[in-house]
Each structure stands twice: as C-alpha cells, then as structure tokens.
Amino acid sequence: MQSPGSPFTGWYVAGNAGELETPALILYPxxxxxxxxxxxxxxxxxxxxxxxxxxxxxxxxxxxxxxxxxxxxxxxxxxxxxxxxxxxxxxxxxxxxxxxxxxxxxxxxxxxxxxxxxxxxxxxxxxxxxxxxxxxxxxxxxxxxxxxxxxxxxxxxxxxxxxxxxxxxxxxxxxxxxxxxxxxxxxxxxxxxxxxxxxxxxxxxxxxxxxxxxxxxxxxxxxxxxxxxxxxxxxxxxxxxxxxxxxxxLWDYGYGSSFSDMQFLYAAVLLTRVISKPSGNKICIDLGHKAVASEMPHPRIHIEGMHDYRVTGHSEEHMVIETTEAGKINVGDHLYAIPWHICPTVDRYDTVYVSEGGMVTGQWQVEARKRKINL
CATH class of the missing domain: 3.20.20.10 (Alanine racemase)
Structure with a gap:
C-alpha cells in the first residue's frame, strides 16, 4: 500500500520505499x-x-x-x-x-x-x-x-x-x-x-x-x-x-504483545510487496520463510495499517493472506510488517536498510550472519 489510495502515516514509513527491493528489513537508528x-x-x-x-x-x-x-x-x-x-x-x-x-x-x-x-x-x-x-x-x-x-x-x-x-x-x-x-x-x-x-x-x-x-x-x-x-x-x-x-x-511483536510492562520501541520493520491476488479476498506477498522467522506458528508478522487479515499459506518465497481489505490493495503495493521474532528475522538478510528522518538513507551489513569472518 503507500500507493494510490492507501497511504501509510506511521513512524515506520520510508518516503522512498518505492525505490527499495523487497523483501527487505528496515532499521531505525x-x-x-x-x-x-x-x-x-x-x-x-x-x-x-x-x-x-x-x-x-x-x-x-x-x-x-x-x-x-x-x-x-x-x-x-x-x-x-x-x-x-x-x-x-x-x-x-x-x-x-x-x-x-x-x-x-x-x-x-x-x-x-x-x-x-x-x-x-x-x-x-x-x-x-x-x-x-x-x-x-x-x-x-x-x-x-x-x-x-x-x-x-x-x-x-x-x-x-x-x-x-x-x-x-x-x-x-x-x-x-x-x-x-x-x-x-x-x-x-x-x-x-x-x-x-x-x-x-x-x-x-x-x-x-x-x-x-x-x-x-x-x-x-x-x-x-x-x-x-x-x-x-x-x-x-x-x-x-x-x-x-x-x-x-530492536524489539519485536512477540515480546511487544506479551510484555506490556516493558516499554521498548519497535525499531525493525519488514518491507514487502504484493505479488499476486489469487482470489477476491486473498493477496500474496513476497515474505516467505526465507524472509521472516518462521519457527513458530502464526502469527509470524503484524501488518501495519491492516486490521482484518489472517495468513492462510506460507512457503519459501510466498505468504498468502486472506483479508476483507483485499479490494483496496493492488499487485505491486508495498506493506510494512513487524516480525514476531526479530533475532532469526535479521539473520535472513545480508544487509538491512537504515531509515532516518522518514527516508532510507543507507544500508548496514549483517556482518556476523556469517559463521566465520576471519578467525
């Protein structure tokens, strides 16, 4: 979404998100x-x-x-x-x-x-x-x-x-x-x-x-x-x-929804795009197992700006979502999602985007994702 008709307005919005490849992880310093x-x-x-x-x-x-x-x-x-x-x-x-x-x-x-x-x-x-x-x-x-x-x-x-x-x-x-x-x-x-x-x-x-x-x-x-x-x-x-x-x-939705006494901020958000609309009330996004932590039952993400949805299918490169809001969403629209478990989600990415002042301004390498750097 952040395309005609459904603009996001939250803290997580990157004004240049349309230029970013997906799936991607955005961090907020x-x-x-x-x-x-x-x-x-x-x-x-x-x-x-x-x-x-x-x-x-x-x-x-x-x-x-x-x-x-x-x-x-x-x-x-x-x-x-x-x-x-x-x-x-x-x-x-x-x-x-x-x-x-x-x-x-x-x-x-x-x-x-x-x-x-x-x-x-x-x-x-x-x-x-x-x-x-x-x-x-x-x-x-x-x-x-x-x-x-x-x-x-x-x-x-x-x-x-x-x-x-x-x-x-x-x-x-x-x-x-x-x-x-x-x-x-x-x-x-x-x-x-x-x-x-x-x-x-x-x-x-x-x-x-x-x-x-x-x-x-x-x-x-x-x-x-x-x-x-x-x-x-x-x-x-x-x-x-x-x-x-x-x-x-970085915080995540798993802890954020479980521990209301711990007032930490979400500082990592997934950017994903709609790649297909296989039926009237379903959309498919590019957030498969290889893009988000998937070791737990659903929910594995919380989609910002979407209120009525459920995941009906999840495979290596695809996530299928059933939602009454499908009519407002077009193929190519992007969505923002907070991962349920951030640690293995970060591990899915070689690089992450960095957003400051409402714009993605650079990238950071997930350097220790490797099992061996030099030693």
Missing part, C-alpha cells in the same frame, strides 16, 4: 538509541549491561551502544565475537561453550585483538581441561564464567555441590581465571509482571545459595551475568549482577 537509553535506565548504569549481539549481528549497533557507554557484550558465535571486537566493544563474552576447533578459534581472539578482554562459558570438566591446555600453550589466560542451569535445561550445570567444585577447578587449573556465574533463564516468559518476578526469584534461589558458598570458599564476591530480555529488569535489583537483554535493541 533513532528508535534503537531510545531503546538503548531505556535499557540503561532499567539497569541503573551502562556498566551493568552486557547486551546480546545475536539479535542484530551488526557492527553499527554495537557502536551505538559504545557511544552510550555500553562496552561489554555477549555473543553466541566466534563470528559475533570478532565483529563485536572490531566494532569497539572492550569486554566480550562468548556465551557458548567452545568445543572442537572452536577452542582454538577462541584463543585466536586475544592474539588478534590484544587490547580486548575475552571470556567464555563452560559447564564441563573435560572442556575446562582443554581450555587450560590451550591457555598454557598460547600464553593467553582464559576467563571462564561457570554456566548454570537455572531451570531452562538447555545448557549449564545445576547449582549445588558439583557446581561449587567445578568453580574451584577453574580457579586451580593453570591458565584459567574464574570470572563468575552465567545464569540464563530464557524459559521464563510469564506475561504477568508480578508472577514473572516471583518465578524468576524462585528459579534464582538455588543460585543465590551457590553464590554464598563460593564467596565463603574464595573469600571474594561472585560476579553474575543473569537474565534475558523478559527477566533482566528483575535481575537489575540484584547486586554484583550484569544484565544481558538482546531483543530490547
């Missing part, structure tokens, strides 16, 4: 910066934040955070880690236990970027010994965050005696430095904020006991990296805790 300021406000200071770069994988967004004093980040891949270092982050966590050749790749990071601090997570004695061996050979110390399973049951060791002994092992193995505990509770998605706080605190209670045990053992405070996007405001109340939201930078 002013809104990203507003979200960064909100993150800092929730955290209490920029130094408490360690945002996850997996949401965007873009150096310019790391640079925006650095400009606001956020110099620590969290990554899932070596490529993201390398990108973040090149973009200006100083303290970079690989929140993914390195195994196999990735151990050697991890140790290539301090050699390439000697002024940066790199760390990783681990929950396994044999991997800790491998990391220690590589540290001894390379001469680089490895800062290790013990990965704790706080109920998500994806990675990590359950808090308890075994975790305490593994932390002690990190402090004893040559070349390893215990950095603290990594506690990701991505399974907590309770919409009601009071219930979310209660569930989060209950899940964290065994971790608190572990922190006390380790503090007694070491005679020093224990640093913690905790939370994802839904729970980072809860963990912001805890002392000596860094916070790791990610989706907050």
């Amino acid at each position: 002013e809104r990203i910066e507003a979200n960064i300021r909100k993150m800092i406000d929730v955290a209490g200071s920029a130094d408490r934040l360690r945002p996850h770069v997996k949401t965007h994988k873009i150096p310019e967004i790391v640079q925006l955070q650095v400009r606001h004093g956020i110099r620590k980040v969290k990554c899932s891949t070596i490529a993201e880690t390398e990108m973040a270092a090149r973009a200006g982050a100083d303290d970079i966590l690989l929140a993914y236990q390195p195994v196999g050749p990735n151990i050697q790749r991890f140790f290539s990071l301090p050699r390439k970027f000697p002024s940066k601090k790199f760390s990783c997570i681990s929950d396994c004695e044999s991997i800790l010994r491998e990391l220690s061996d590589h540290a001894s050979v390379t001469g680089y110390k490895a800062h290790i965050w013990l990965d704790i399973n706080a109920g998500m049951n994806r990675t990590g060791i359950e808090p308890g005696e075994k975790a305490r002994e593994l932390f002690r092992m990190i402090s004893l193995l040559p070349g390893l430095v215990p950095a603290g505990l990594h506690v990701y509770d991505g399974h907590i998605n309770e919409r009601n904020v009071e219930n979310r706080i209660k569930i989060c605190d209950e899940a964290f209670a065994p971790v608190r006991s572990l922190i006390e045990d380790i503090s007694i053992m070491t005679g020093a405070p224990v640093k913690v990296i905790a939370g994802g996007t839904p729970t980072f405001p809860v963990h912001a109340r805890r002392e000596n805790t860094e916070l790791s939201p990610g989706t907050t930078l």
